[in-house]
Amino acid sequence: MDAITRLGYRPNLVARSLRLGRDNTLGIAVTSITDPFFAEVVSAIEETARGHGFSAIISCTGESDGAEETIVSGLLNRQVAGMIVVPTGADQSYLARKYAGVPVVCVDRPPVGIECDTVLVDNEGGAFLGTNWLVLHGHRRIAFVGGPKDKFTIDRRRLGYSRALREAGIALDPELLADVAILPAEVSAVIPSLLALSEPITAIFTSNSKASLGAIDALHRLGRTDVAMVGFDDFPTAASLVPPITVVSQDPFHIGREAVELLLHRIAGEHETPGRMLLPTNLVVRGSGELRPSQGKARVSQTSTKHKSDLVV
Amino acid sequence: MDAITRLGYRPNLVARSLRLGRDNTLGIAVTSITDPFFAEVVSAIEETARGHGFSAIISCTGESDGAEETIVSGLLNRQVAGMIVVPTGADQSYLARKYAGVPVVCVDRPPVGIECDTVLVDNEGGAFLGTNWLVLHGHRRIAFVGGPKDKFTIDRRRLGYSRALREAGIALDPELLADVAILPAEVSAVIPSLLALSEPITAIFTSNSKASLGAIDALHRLGRTDVAMVGFDDFPTAASLVPPITVVSQDPFHIGREAVELLLHRIAGEHETPGRMLLPTNLVVRGSGELRPSQGKARVSQTSTKHKSDLVV
DNA sequence: TTGTAGGCGTTATCAT
DNA sequence: ATGATAACGCCTACAA
Numbered sequence: 001m002d003a004i005t006r007l008g009y010r011p012n013l014v015a016r017s018l019r020l021g022r023d024n025t026l027g028i029a030v031t032s033i034t035d036p037f038f039a040e041v042v043s044a045i046e047e048t049a050r051g052h053g054f055s056a057i058i059s060c061t062g063e064s065d066g067a068e069e070t071i072v073s074g075l076l077n078r079q080v081a082g083m084i085v086v087p088t089g090a091d092q093s094y095l096a097r098k099y100a101g102v103p104v105v106c107v108d109r110p111p112v113g114i115e116c117d118t119v120l121v122d123n124e125g126g127a128f129l130g131t132n133w134l135v136l137h138g139h140r141r142i143a144f145v146g147g148p149k150d151k152f153t154i155d156r157r158r159l160g161y162s163r164a165l166r167e168a169g170i171a172l173d174p175e176l177l178a179d180v181a182i183l184p185a186e187v188s189a190v191i192p193s194l195l196a197l198s199e200p201i202t203a204i205f206t207s208n209s210k211a212s213l214g215a216i217d218a219l220h221r222l223g224r225t226d227v228a229m230v231g232f233d234d235f236p237t238a239a240s241l242v243p244p245i246t247v248v249s250q251d252p253f254h255i256g257r258e259a260v261e262l263l264l265h266r267i268a269g270e271h272e273t274p275g276r277m278l279l280p281t282n283l284v285v286r287g288s289g290e291l292r293p294s295q296g297k298a299r300v301s302q303t304s305t306k307h308k309s310d311l312v313v
Numbered sequence: 314m315d316a317i318t319r320l321g322y323r324p325n326l327v328a329r330s331l332r333l334g335r336d337n338t339l340g341i342a343v344t345s346i347t348d349p350f351f352a353e354v355v356s357a358i359e360e361t362a363r364g365h366g367f368s369a370i371i372s373c374t375g376e377s378d379g380a381e382e383t384i385v386s387g388l389l390n391r392q393v394a395g396m397i398v399v400p401t402g403a404d405q406s407y408l409a410r411k412y413a414g415v416p417v418v419c420v421d422r423p424p425v426g427i428e429c430d431t432v433l434v435d436n437e438g439g440a441f442l443g444t445n446w447l448v449l450h451g452h453r454r455i456a457f458v459g460g461p462k463d464k465f466t467i468d469r470r471r472l473g474y475s476r477a478l479r480e481a482g483i484a485l486d487p488e489l490l491a492d493v494a495i496l497p498a499e500v501s502a503v504i505p506s507l508l509a510l511s512e513p514i515t516a517i518f519t520s521n522s523k524a525s526l527g528a529i530d531a532l533h534r535l536g537r538t539d540v541a542m543v544g545f546d547d548f549p550t551a552a553s554l555v556p557p558i559t560v561v562s563q564d565p566f567h568i569g570r571e572a573v574e575l576l577l578h579r580i581a582g583e584h585e586t587p588g589r590m591l592l593p594t595n596l597v598v599r600g601s602g603e604l605r606p607s608q609g610k611a612r613v614s615q616t617s618t619k620h621k622s623d624l625v626v
Numbered sequence: 627t628t629g630t631a632g633g634c635g636t637t638a639t640c641a642t
Numbered sequence: 643a644t645g646a647t648a649a650c651g652c653c654t655a656c657a658a
Contacts, residue, residue: 008411013391014336015651018327018634025370032356036549039352043345046373055387057338058371060359074368079327098321216553236349237550240529328635331650629658635650642645 027075044256103266109152121250126281127160130230130248139203146211147179187214202293203228226294246289340388340396357569416579422465434563439594440473443543443561452516459524460492500527515606516541539607559602
């Protein structure tokens with residue numbers, strides 16, 4: 001101990017890792033750390049991992065198909081003990097082909113071409129909850145806004161939306177599906193036409209937080225505070241907007257924590273068949289989702305939407 | 314090449330790193346990845362590093378003093394080629410004592426006890442810009458909201474605030490310095506009393522985005538859209554609030570990129586004396602900062618604050 | 627208890 | 643050109 005300080009000895013973790021053939025490092029491949037949802041997930045992963053003596057190497061894959069395999073392979077070549085992946089590529093079978101034996105947990109979307117533990121939220125149920133909430137408040141012309149189509153989560157959410165309409169006996173109108181957009185600006189652009197239909201929408205269900213921001217921006221530009229709205233995913237200022245935005249929220253921290261625990265179990269040698277964990281969503285009632293269909297273009301006065309503490313259903 | 318695929322050979326980066334005595338990995342120690350500002354910085358770091366063939370190990374130190382040395386030491390024991398650190402501890406001299414030779418770049422705040430390349434933004438100038446903007450719009454009772462006191466950035470921003478008042482011949486009123494808060498909720502709690510002073514405030518300058526969210530929430534609860542506000546740091550829904558929030562913005566992507574470039578130069582063997590890079594801020598004019606002092610409690614009607622495209626000064 | 631040899635996978639060096 | 647060898651720092655195992 002004396003010598004340690006005197007000579008300034010520091011253990012070389014690289015050498016240890018080579019000798020031991022294992023490394024207390026988890027590889028994390030996530031689409032974008034800038035998205036507040038994934039930022040929370042990654043934060044939870046990093047924190048939980050550190051609590052177990054692991055550190056996390058984080059890389060961003062973007063949404064482009066090409067990057068995932070390169071990035072994940074790079075992490076695996078670093079001899080990480082396990083990987084947490086948000087799948088973006090069309091196919092994750094390279095993991096089984098080239099890196100069999102290294103435990104992988106998928107998050108947010110299920111893997112294609114392989115079997116592994118997966119942490120998902122109940123996208124379909126959450127979207128049903130949110131859409132149904134609008135239905136319960138008298139809406140029958142409800143737009144589904146935000147895409148793109150091919151993403152797993154959006155697909156599931158569209159299913160929940162459709163089921164809510166179906167169960168309410170409302171015919172699905174393809175004109176109300178604005179699922180081509182991905183950037184807030186594109187979402188913004190699509191809202192005016194939905195409001196200008198011969199039978200205009202009275203409510204909007206947005207399929208993720210980017211879509212919510214776009215829709216909010218569009219409504220704001222139009223000066224419309226009378227359009228009901230429920231968004232999938234919470235975001236920081238949701239409670240301070242006019243009206244405050246009712247959202248279906250997932251718990252990103254929970255997701256990250258579960259992913260790490262599952263992964264550590266596998267690393268410890270658990271050999272059960274891979275499972276899927278489906279985490280619940282909550283409806284956070286704030287105001288925008290409780291607006292009734294407006295007659296014409298009446299505007300809800302600002303003071304009528306009083307602030308109340310968030311009410312979680 | 315044939316054998317590589319046939320045998321499924323993958324290079325072992327750990328062994329390579331041991332043999333070469335270096336590792337194409339950068340260690341990143343940041344306070345919180347959840348903060349949208351740092352999320353962007355980290356994202357820029359990761360992207361830039363990857364573009365140069367480096368990967369990034371990211372760890373969060375929180376704001377607590379204790380964690381920094383443990384976390385940074387852990388990364389350095391991993392033989393990272395260099396470190397990017399957001400200093401949180403009282404003192405970074407352990408870096409020189411125990412890890413001399415490994416290049417370090419500090420970001421957002423300057424190090425204490427050592428000399429190293431540092432990337433800062435012009436906090437004082439930005440706060441001056443924002444406060445002066447309020448002064449130019451006729452305000453003389455301007456609160457400075459958000460803390461805590463001991464943080465470097467907040468200190469500099471308070472200096473800019475003070476200078477703007479001083480140059481305008483406005484006496485600094487300690488009652489208007491609400492720099493004790495750190496969480497949005499605490500900020501929220503302090504706003505009503507500032508508005509209830511015998512000489513109430515007519516404008517708010519918030520010292521970071523958390524403070525902005527708190528102030529916005531408080532104003533929203535009070536139904537006050539007549540209080541002018543400029544915030545330090547941009548945030549996603551700033552343009553969609555009522556009124557849209559004028560902010561002093563820094564460029565987190567730029568910060569991250571510069572930090573990596575400086576670090577890579579050091580890693581490549583640059584031996585000049587450490588320097589400080591001071592990045593500029595922009596005033597993003599949106600509406601809330603251009604409100605004139607209200608007479609009594611008149612409320613600005615919502616439709617009077619029209620949306621306009623962001624105007625950057 | 628204390629000491630020493632061997633090998634993890636790679637690369638650099640030296641010999642063929 | 644191709645091949646053998648040593649060494650990076652650590653941990654384990656076995657010997658003294």
